[in-house]
Amino acid sequence: METLNFNGITCQVVRRDSRKISIAFHSGRLRIVLPRHIDPLPIIGKHKQWILKKHEWFERQRLLAGKL
Numbered sequence: 001m002e003t004l005n006f007n008g009i010t011c012q013v014v015r016r017d018s019r020k021i022s023i024a025f026h027s028g029r030l031r032i033v034l035p036r037h038i039d040p041l042p043i044i045g046k047h048k049q050w051i052l053k054k055h056e057w058f059e060r061q062r063l064l065a066g067k068l
Contacts, residue, residue: 006030006044009055013040023047028058 002013011030021043022033030051032040044051 002040004040004044007052009051011040011044023051025054025058028062030055 002015004011004013009030011032014031014033015036016033017036018033019035020033021035021038023043024031032043034040034043
């Protein structure tokens with residue numbers, strides 16, 4: 001498993017033998033699953049706005065939970 005830093009967001013890159021690409025947040029952490037031969041940076045760049053929006057949402061939820 002690889003780890004990348006994208007705008008201060010830690011991204012886990014999981015490579016598999018499948019053709020499917022998935023991008024998801026699991027417990028507030030970004031995880032990208034992709035085929036072994038694909039470079040993750042263009043995929044991250046293509047979905048940059050979604051990633052940043054979701055990361056902001058998770059951070060806001062974390063802050064709200066700490067205030068309760």
